[in-house]
Amino acid sequence: MNILRYLIYLIWCLPILLPAQEYKLPRGERYQKVKFKLVNNLIVLPVEVNGAKLSFILDSGIYKPILFNISDKDSVQINNVSEVTIRGLGDGEPISALKSSNNVFKIGKSVNCDQLLYVVMDKDINFSPKLGMAIHGIIGYDLFRDFVVKINYGAQTIKLYDPESYTSQKKSKSETLPLVVENNKAYIKGTVYVKDNKPIPVKLLIDTGSSDAVWLFENDSKGMGLPENSYEDFLGQGLSGKVFGKRTKIEGLSLGRFHLKDAKAAFPNMQYFSILGAMGDRDGSLGGEILKRFSVVFDYHNQQISLKKNGFFKAPFDFNLSGLDIQHNGVRYIAESITDGRGVVIKDEESFGDVQILFEGKTRLSLVPEIVVSGIRAGSPAEEAGLREGDIILSVNGKKIYDYKLQEVIKMLNNKQGKRVKVLIERYNKDLLFSFVLRDMFK
Incomplete structure (x- = not known):
């Protein structure tokens, strides 16, 4: 870790009042543009934590940043530590973690001088081998809370706009839809066609931290049952272990006027979600393999999301054909x-x-x-x-x-x-x- 860089950040932050710290842009700048890497439909952002240069997955499904996979090479100073237990998605047990406050996070030139984060010490929780590059953590809600976030999956850039000065640009090829923000998470309403071309309205968690396309929860009362053609598959890795379910295709998925035919879908085993608590009226999740087909503008302040299809829109869905x-x-x-x-x-x-x-x-x-x-x-x-x-x-x-x-x-x-x-x-x-x-x- 570069101690000098960390001290500079602390000095920079001193004049700012400590309670309720947020990400701030440099004075006079409307936005920050940051390059990211798109790996297996996931956004990998460069993030500096107390002066250490790390790589984080942008995960709109989590509340506070979680740090893991830290080696001696990546040593990071963390502040004001206490022990906690956290529960994530997966088939394992709750995991022990450290809760830390007063950390300095820097993304581009935007800075948060009092970032709360959790540190997981379990070496088995490591997304790096699956992605083929070093991944040190996940970050989510705080960025969407403090900025209007524009993600260009094609150019692999993200722009963080000051919401006070941001003005949306209405374009004929884009569509703005309502965004429901509840309990620090964002949901979008759409329509799925599971079989017989029957439209089923759904409320989906927007999950940029999922590399999959769409997850759906079985619901007989809505007619959302598992299609006949499906197979048992590994769906992904959560903080608390592996997630399994049924892999399948659905006839279609619509978001506003955008429609995707023969969409890749999965029906996860609901036992993983029952541990996390009530799902309310949520019907599933919308992941990176759908989101990457658009340029997306997240505006939590005005509770809206803008979509514009890009060069990935007509790309075939990726299936594990080999097994x-x-x-x-x-x-x-x-x-x-x-x-x-x-x-x-x-x-x-x-x-x-x-x-x-x-x-x-x-x-x-x-x-x-x-x-x-x-x-x-x-x-x-x-x-x-x-x-x-x-x-x-x-x-x-x-x-x-x-x-x-x-x-x-x-x-x-x-x-x-x-x-x-x-x-x-x-x-x-x-x-x-x-x-x-x-x-x-x-x-």
């Missing part, structure tokens, strides 16, 4: 014969493995990411071919996977139905080759 879940599992050394004369090479400071060393100009020893099968769906093409959880993936269709980012490898494994995929893996120090054909799980 494989994969993740980073540290790094491994590989030795390769080479013909050039390169020396030590640094590939990417954010990658999990990045050092290459030459021995006598003929052999290159490289430290590369190790990617393993972290889960496999029963009855999937990969399981039927003989792949197992724990297999180390070496190549896909002849391409050495360490030359690619994790999300690129996932696309290789799920390219399109009917495509044959050949996967070379290591199991008990033996290399094995498996082959299978990707198929539509709904036929």
Whole structure:
């Protein structure tokens, strides 16, 4: 951590009254523009916490920031600490955490001098392996509360506007819809068509922290039952563990005048939600695979949301056709014969493995990411071919996977139905080759 930078932030904050601190823009500026990374439909923002540069997922479904996955390399000073227990979505138990106040958060040039945050010390809570990059926490409501937030998924930029000076720009290709803000969370009303082209009005939690498309809660009284074509699947990772449910397609989803046909959907097991308390009139969640199809303006102050479709709007929905879940599992050394004369090479400071060393100009020893099968769906093409959880993936269709980012490898494994995929893996120090054909799980 840069102690000098932290002291500068504290001095900058001293003149401001301490109670009820909020994010503030520099004097005279109407907005801040920040670049983000779009990874598996999730927004990964650069955030400085008490001077330490970290990466946070923007999650509109959470109230206060949560910090986790902090190593000695990422050491962060936190202030005014007390012990608490928090409950998140998932199949595990409540988790112990530290509650900390008076922290300095900086996003672009916007600063909050008294940010409350929670710190989870459990090393098992780590989203980095699943996303293929370092993730240190999640942040949500406070940004939406203090700014008008404009997200451009196509350009991968976010603009934080001062709500007092922001004026909405009405455009013919965009539509502004009511936004319901309750208990620090935002909901949007839409229509789903589950079967027989019957419209069902729904109230959905807007969840930028979900990489999925839409989650729906079964409700027989509304006619929102599980479609016949569905299968059991891993839906995502919550703070309290894994979330499972039924994966399916619905006939359509409408938000205002925008309509998406054959939308990807999931019906999560409701046991995870019953632990969290009453859901009220909520019918499900709207996640990143839907939201990324729009440029979105969140205006909590006026309780409205503006949508304008972008280049992702007509993109096909992503399904796990192979049945494989994969993740980073540290790094491994590989030795390769080479013909050039390169020396030590640094590939990417954010990658999990990045050092290459030459021995006598003929052999290159490289430290590369190790990617393993972290889960496999029963009855999937990969399981039927003989792949197992724990297999180390070496190549896909002849391409050495360490030359690619994790999300690129996932696309290789799920390219399109009917495509044959050949996967070379290591199991008990033996290399094995498996082959299978990707198929539509709904036929």
